[in-house]
Structure formats: C-alpha cells, structure tokens
Amino acid sequence: MRSLVRAVSRQGLRLTPQRICLLEVLAGGGDLTAEEIVARLRKTQPHISLATVYRNLNTFVALGIISKYYSPDGVAHYRASARHEHLFICLGCGDAQHLAACPLQAGLLDEELSGRGLQVVDHRFEIRGYCRRCQKEGAK
Amino acid sequence: MRSLVRAVSRQGLRLTPQRICLLEVLAGGGDLTAEEIVARLRKTQPHISLATVYRNLNTFVALGIISKYYSPDGVAHYRASARHEHLFICLGCGDAQHLAACPLQAGLLDEELSGRGLQVVDHRFEIRGYCRRCQKEGAK
DNA sequence: TTTCATGCAAACCGTTTGCATGGTG
C-alpha cells in the first residue's frame, strides 16, 4: 500500500482521497473488475464516479503500478501489479488457484525469447481443467 | 480445413456457404478479430452480416472448434483451436506472436498439478514485454 | 492561483439479440 502511494506521488500525480481509497482497495489484493472496485469504494467514497475509477485505473496501468487483464467474458480485471501469475482455473466451478512453479524462472523459454530479441515485462499462465471436487462430481 | 468442416457437420450444424467461408478464413491461420474476419469474408460473401459471424464464432468456440482470447485493448481475437497457446504480446505495438516452447510438456508443473489432483484440459501462457522494434523506438 | 482531478451525462464501440425471411437437410 505505502509503496503504491509513493509510486503515484513520485509520478507527479495528485494524491486525492479517491486515489488513496482506490489504492487501498487494490492493495487489498485480488483480481477486481471496475464494478467490484467501485462497490468497495462506495463504502468510504459514496459519490465516487465510475469515470474517475476508470481514468485512474488506466493511468495506473500506464505507469505500471497495477496490471490489467481480460477474463474470458471480455471484462477487464485489475490487480496490484504482480509481475507474474500462474493460475489454475477450474472449468467446473470457475475457481482459480495460484500455482507456485514458474516456467519462466526455470529458464525454459529463455532461449526462444532471447533468440527473437523479446524483452519480457510480465507474464500470465492460465491452465484450465477440473479440480478434484469437480472431477468427482463429473464422475457421478 | 477439412477437419474443421467435418467437426462442424459432426455436431449437427448445417453447412451454409457462410460457415464454409468462415472456416476457410480461420483455417488460413492467425489471430483475427471479428472485423478482420468479416473484411476477408466480404471478398466472397459480400452481404454476410457481422451478427452471423459473431454467432458462428461463438458457436465454434463453444464446440471447441476454435479458440478466443482478448488482446490488451479488450477486443476478441479468434483462431483455429489450439489446445494450448504460448503467446508473446508486445506492450508497445500490441502484436502477438506464438512461441513454440511448452512449459507444460516439459513436465515442469506436473508435480504441482498432480499433487493437487488437478486435471488439465488446456492452457494459455501470455508473456508480455517489448518486441525488438518497439525496444528500438523506445530508446530513441 | 494554476493546474490537474472529479462528477455527470452523453458518446462510443464491440458484441448480442429479436424478428421476419431464406436455405439446408
């Protein structure tokens, strides 16, 4: 949280109440849609505008303070920047769990990436399938 | 291409001229947006509707005949189904290129996945950064 | 006191849907 605030002020952006609350929500963790973020913000900022949220989210993304991705239904999700994520997404229940193993750190792709002159900033690995529970339910 | 047509008819879907042309475009390869697909289709199907294209794309995705992903600007891209994809997406120009190396095939995550009882269906790896050209432009 | 940020509402744009028509199996 503190580092997020510092990142924002270091970029010459003003520290408005809205921005501080937004950073608090983001610091809380999770992949949130703009709607979900606004819902949480309204608790402390009842009149905050959706436009303000979108504008700030875009600003933060451009500065690399947070990251953004689109879920399979095409809705943007935001989260405090994690430079890499490895998710297992269950096709049965939709739950996502984070995986520890990082294929990139293992150096597996290094050769191919460097061979093509590609500079990595972040990555996101999604593995889809069925979790233990949903496998059992499917077998019934 | 032939296998795509077979997959469609096997599912009990009618083989309309629009669908056949759509499959031809998809068989041509690449990650295409609906707009790009329509532009190509108009050469042979001048009156084809955007709605028809979207409807068929969604149908094909649901049947697993093609796959869909959202680029960083939130626009859907479609391609003939690959059960796994490894993409490098340039943060500068937005272009995506496919990587050959597959971290999953290398067995890196096997231990973690099997340890948790997770059954893999497909996966998608996105690596973001800057391509050679955008690195040069950024240095200017 | 000068910007920059906010709120509101309207515009945008990719995508979906209702409905009547047309073509496939």
Next chain:
DNA sequence: CACCATGCAAACGGTTTGCATGAAA
C-alpha cells in the same frame, strides 16, 4: 417441409470522453 441459419437493425454493457466545477500543490 420443418427447422435452423441469416440479415437487418435495434439494444446492450463495459469503457471513454467533453465540459463545467472543485480541490491539490
């Protein structure tokens, strides 16, 4: 000839933008 698929146009919903107001530095 029964249905599914198509085309058109309108609706939808997430996101962006113009403009006047308000607050941070």
